[in-house]
Amino acid sequence: MGNKVTRDHFEWVYTEQPHCSRRKEILAKHPEIKSLMGPDPFLKWIVTVMVITQFVACYFVKDLSWKWIFFWAYAFGGCINHSLTLAIHDISHNVAFGNKEAKWNRIFGIFANLPIGMPYSVSFKKYHIDHHRYLGGDGLDVDIPTEFEGKLFCTPFRKVIWMFLQPLFYILRPLCVNPKPVTQMEIVNATIQFAYDLLIYYLWGVKSVFYMLLGSMLCMGVHPVSGHFIAEHYMFLKGYETYSYYGPLNWLTFNVGYHTEHHDFPSIPGSKLPLVRKMAPEYYEDLPQHSSWVRVVWDFIFCDALGPFSRVKRECKLVKED
Numbered sequence: 001m002g003n004k005v006t007r008d009h010f011e012w013v014y015t016e017q018p019h020c021s022r023r024k025e026i027l028a029k030h031p032e033i034k035s036l037m038g039p040d041p042f043l044k045w046i047v048t049v050m051v052i053t054q055f056v057a058c059y060f061v062k063d064l065s066w067k068w069i070f071f072w073a074y075a076f077g078g079c080i081n082h083s084l085t086l087a088i089h090d091i092s093h094n095v096a097f098g099n100k101e102a103k104w105n106r107i108f109g110i111f112a113n114l115p116i117g118m119p120y121s122v123s124f125k126k127y128h129i130d131h132h133r134y135l136g137g138d139g140l141d142v143d144i145p146t147e148f149e150g151k152l153f154c155t156p157f158r159k160v161i162w163m164f165l166q167p168l169f170y171i172l173r174p175l176c177v178n179p180k181p182v183t184q185m186e187i188v189n190a191t192i193q194f195a196y197d198l199l200i201y202y203l204w205g206v207k208s209v210f211y212m213l214l215g216s217m218l219c220m221g222v223h224p225v226s227g228h229f230i231a232e233h234y235m236f237l238k239g240y241e242t243y244s245y246y247g248p249l250n251w252l253t254f255n256v257g258y259h260t261e262h263h264d265f266p267s268i269p270g271s272k273l274p275l276v277r278k279m280a281p282e283y284y285e286d287l288p289q290h291s292s293w294v295r296v297v298w299d300f301i302f303c304d305a306l307g308p309f310s311r312v313k314r315e316c317k318l319v320k321e322d
Contacts, residue, residue, distance in 0.1 A: 004155055046087070047112045085116065099267075119190040136314045243289055245290040245291070261273045
């Protein structure tokens with residue numbers, strides 16, 4: 001089963017999250033970065049093509065054997081679905097239609113959600129705001145594993161299981177750590193999503209529905225693209241809580257690898273994040289970065305110093321006030 005993880009606690013810090021002060025400093029020196037803020041005119045068309053592609057794929061897989069359903073769900077459909085979750089991430093920052101059209105961003109997020117098979121978009125938006133505002137905040141940032149996860153998934157074999165179950169933990173963790181009332185838009189999201197799933201079942205049967213769901217579950221678990229879940233904020237080097245990756249998988253993931261840049265400037269679309277690094281290279285080139293998401297997954301599983309506890313946590317004012 002392998003050795004147990006040597007780390008048995010989170011890395012507690014008593015400073016504010018670094019990205020707010022970085023943003024002010026970078027903008028003071030490079031005000032031209034403000035020109036990158038605003039909607040991405042191409043995002044809605046790219047997402048639309050991806051949704052249509054998955055709709056057509058559901059037709060083509062309807063008569064395949066189950067082994068080929070699993071294969072194409074992992075190798076093709078899941079990659080698109082994972083990419084769509086990252087499009088939803090961008091849409092949650094209102095970069096599809098701009099901040100003045102927040103309602104249209106929410107509606108478009110629900111549309112982008114359709115091939116994923118499970119309602120996700122609206123709830124993600126609700127919690128993702130806290131991830132940026134209170135990065136590492138105890139009881140606020142639900143991106144951080146729970147104590148239960150840290151203590152249980154502490155060997156290489158268990159960490160593999162944990163990664164397979166990541167989609168499940170991303171669903172359940174907010175309900176345990178920071179439960180919030182269900183909103184009307186979440187009900188709309190779920191209603192439209194389940195209606196779409198029923199439509200796919202009515203048109204092409206259960207295999208097409210499983211193709212969508214399996215793709216989402218498999219490619220958000222142990223998969224090269226899923227390396228970004230670990231790469232973004234797990235503490236590979238003491239003192240650093242956000243890391244970027246500048247490799248080719250950014251082409252499939254709306255540049256989510258530019259994660260330090262994203263947290264510095266969340267209102268800049270993923271398509272323009274490489275320009276942030278280009279405009280202010282002195283703030284990024286010397287920071288620790290990942291060169292491979294596959295290597296990130298390998299190191300996370302087999303390094304005794306890494307595990308679910310390898311995250312920075314802090315107390316935030318909102319927690320104290322509550």
